[in-house]
Structures are given as C-alpha cells and as structure tokens.
Amino acid sequence: xxxxxxxxxxxxxxxxxxxxxxxxxxxxxxxxxxxxxxxxxxxxxxxxxxxxxxxxxxxxxxxxxxxxxxxxxxxxxxxxxxxxxxxxxxxxxxxxxxxxxxxxxxxxxxxxxxxxxxxxxxxxxxxxxxxxxxxxxxxxxxxxxxxxxxxxxxxxxxxxxxxxxxxxxxxxxxxxxxxxxxxxxxxxxxxxxxxxxxxxxxxxxxxxxxxxxxxxxxxxxxxxx
Amino acid sequence: xxxxxxxxxxxxxxxxxxxxxxxxxxxxxxxxxxxxxxxxxxxxxxxxxxxxxxxxxxxxxxxxxxxxxxxxxxxxxxxxxxxxxxxxxxxxxxxxxxxxxxxxxxxxxxxxxxxxxxxxxxxxxxxxxxxxxxxxxxxxxxxxxxxxxxxxxxxxxxxxxxxxxxxxxxxxxxxxxxxxxxxxxxxxxxxxxxxxxxxxxxxxxxxxxxxxxxxxxxxx
Numbered sequence: 001x002x003x004x005x006x007x008x009x010x011x012x013x014x015x016x017x018x019x020x021x022x023x024x025x026x027x028x029x030x031x032x033x034x035x036x037x038x039x040x041x042x043x044x045x046x047x048x049x050x051x052x053x054x055x056x057x058x059x060x061x062x063x064x065x066x067x068x069x070x071x072x073x074x075x076x077x078x079x080x081x082x083x084x085x086x087x088x089x090x091x092x093x094x095x096x097x098x099x100x101x102x103x104x105x106x107x108x109x110x111x112x113x114x115x116x117x118x119x120x121x122x123x124x125x126x127x128x129x130x131x132x133x134x135x136x137x138x139x140x141x142x143x144x145x146x147x148x149x150x151x152x153x154x155x156x157x158x159x160x161x162x163x164x165x166x167x168x169x170x171x172x173x174x175x176x177x178x179x180x181x182x183x184x185x186x187x188x189x190x191x192x193x194x195x196x197x198x199x200x201x202x203x204x205x206x207x208x209x210x211x212x213x214x215x216x217x218x219x220x221x222x223x224x225x
Numbered sequence: 226x227x228x229x230x231x232x233x234x235x236x237x238x239x240x241x242x243x244x245x246x247x248x249x250x251x252x253x254x255x256x257x258x259x260x261x262x263x264x265x266x267x268x269x270x271x272x273x274x275x276x277x278x279x280x281x282x283x284x285x286x287x288x289x290x291x292x293x294x295x296x297x298x299x300x301x302x303x304x305x306x307x308x309x310x311x312x313x314x315x316x317x318x319x320x321x322x323x324x325x326x327x328x329x330x331x332x333x334x335x336x337x338x339x340x341x342x343x344x345x346x347x348x349x350x351x352x353x354x355x356x357x358x359x360x361x362x363x364x365x366x367x368x369x370x371x372x373x374x375x376x377x378x379x380x381x382x383x384x385x386x387x388x389x390x391x392x393x394x395x396x397x398x399x400x401x402x403x404x405x406x407x408x409x410x411x412x413x414x415x416x417x418x419x420x421x422x423x424x425x426x427x428x429x430x431x432x433x434x435x436x437x438x439x440x441x442x443x444x445x
Binding site: 157197213218 | 262433
C-alpha cells in the first residue's frame, strides 16, 4: 500500500494506491473518490471480543460507529480520503511499541493494524473537554488527522502539552494529567487549564491549533439552535 | 531568544527557544506545548485595573502567562492563537504599536502592555473604547484570521474596520463612511477607518466577522 499526502498542511488529502487483495479501513464518511472496481463495505466496528459493545464504545469516543472497508481486487486500486475540517494528515508506520491516538485524530489504517478503544484518559471537569484514546497495535500504516499542522517532538525526559493539542504518542511514553505551572489557581485563571505531562523516551505528535478553541470563537457569535 | 514562525500562513505557530534567564509573556491559553522545566507565572495583564479594563473594554483576556527559563540549558515552547491564520512579528525599536482587540499573542521581556483611550467614535464602529498599546523594547507577536499584509502609509488611507489588526500609534484614526451615506450602505462597505499620517499598518486578509456573517445566514 502506498500513501501520498497532498496539499499539506491546510487542505491535506491522502491518495492511497493498493496492491491486489489489500484492505484499507477508514473512518465512515472520509472517502472522497475511488476506483470504480474497489469493493467498499461498511462494518460495525467490533471490540476486542468482536462484540457490538466495542463499536458502541467507539461512538462514545467521538468516532463513528461505522467504519468503511475498501478492498482492491487488483493491483493499482486507488482511494482518496480526507477529514472534514481544514488541517494536516500524517502517515505513521506502526512499530512493536504501539501508538496511542486521540480518538478524533484517527482517519484510516491498513488491515493488520488493530484499533481498540483504549481508555478514557480523563474527562476534564474544568475544561469541558473529554478525551478518549485509541490503543493502536499491529503492523502497517496509520493515517492521522489534525486541525492545524502536525509537528513531531522527540521526547527524552519530560514534556508538557495542552490537552487540546495532542494527536498521538508512542506507548513508550507515560503521562499524567497535571496543572500547568506551580499554582492550581494560576493554571485555571491563566487559561491553560490542565495539560499532559509526558515522561520517558519516544515520539509525540501535536497539532498547532485546536478545533474546539476555533469553534468557540466562531460559535459564540452564531445564533443558538 | 530564538524563534521561528512555522506553518505560515494558514496555521502559523511560534516555535520559541528560551536561553537560560530569558522569558516570554503570552496571552492566556496560547501555550500549545513546552519543555516541562519551564516556569510559569500567571498575572493580570498590566495590573488588576488595566487588566479588567482590557478584558471588558478591549476584548483581551484578563490574564497573561510569563514563561521563564530558570535552568542552565535552552528550553523550547510552542505558542499559537485560537484562530487559524498568520502570526506577525513587530520589533518595537521601530516604534510603539497598537493592536486591535484579540490580536495579541505574545511579547518578549522589556515590552509593556497598556491601554489607551480610543474614543467613543471607535466604540461606535465596533472597535472598542480602548486600544491595546505596546511600548518599550523587544518583540511583539500578533495573530490574525487570514494572511497579513504590511503597508506603509503616507497621508490619508482608508481601511475596513474588521481588517485592521495593528498600526502605529502616531497615526491618527477617524471613523467615517466609505462614501456617501447611501453609497456606504449599498456597497456593503459600511464604516471604515480613515487613517492619516506616516507609519505602518498591518491588515488581515479575512475577518472572523465576515465568516460569522456568512455562517449566520446559513444556519437554520
């Protein structure tokens, strides 16, 4: 499977070319165009045990309950995928370490990549953001999406990220939720609220912007539904 | 202090490296990620009373955060604005600068942020009773929705109210109609800023007001 990302960083789109028999799993609704002979099917995402419960958990995690599966019967089948909002895409090659992805940042993956709803890291009472993580293992490529550009940080030691700006991180990193700075009052008054403090050694992917923050700027000026 | 503004113009973000002893002050909520050893101090921007005025009359946050490197090695920090768009930089050695409400992102040490009376006319035009004025020495980072165009004006120049992000305080501003009363209303230009004098202005290529007006018409 060959994945090309075009029009980075503001209007990124993934151009995927598949070999015979290869399968691509993608977030429902993300397909923009494809070869006419690709077999597309919709599946209820199943949990580890293959139950529908796993699928329901995904829905809770801010993702669609359904996934699209694209299968190319011959060599050279093409699929174009893109997220709904403006932003960047990143192709990550899985390693044995595993990857934790913020649920809304998942776009697509190869068939041998296992995507499970990991755990709810936390639901921040103060910021109103609840963050769900996907626990991703296996081998192959994963496509991640962001609002804003994606930048990579090679963490070695300690690093802090605002909770709204995390895209994904390697499982060799551990994290805890902390206040930014030394005083709790300062953390909330200063608008930074809670942040993730990462520890260890591994790659961390952040997004420059935050869809919720931009949504608030615009949404606060729109009439109520 | 070293800095690099990356992902211009759509998703501009400031990648800052602070050497030992250096600091930078940023708008509340501007920090995206940073090295864990940086010290943070939250303060009222410019003191309690000016901060309150700024919040309620100038459209800025009540608080700012100062990030200081108290270690012996360089530390990094990424800052951004909540709006997507470009971020510009102004060196105050060229003179003071006034920012429109909401445009402030960060300033280096040595810069003072204050308020200046803008006048009733400015308020009527939706620009706020006060304007944010940055003085002193150092650098100021400001953000906008869309791209930034810098323009040096001499004499008179007319700017649409929603598109002016920053300007030098020595410029005189008066609010007026773009043309005659009927013409201004029908052309959709409405109220404009009439600037006079010699100095630099910074324009944003799009405005959040424009986006909001469009979306509002689409909401049902």
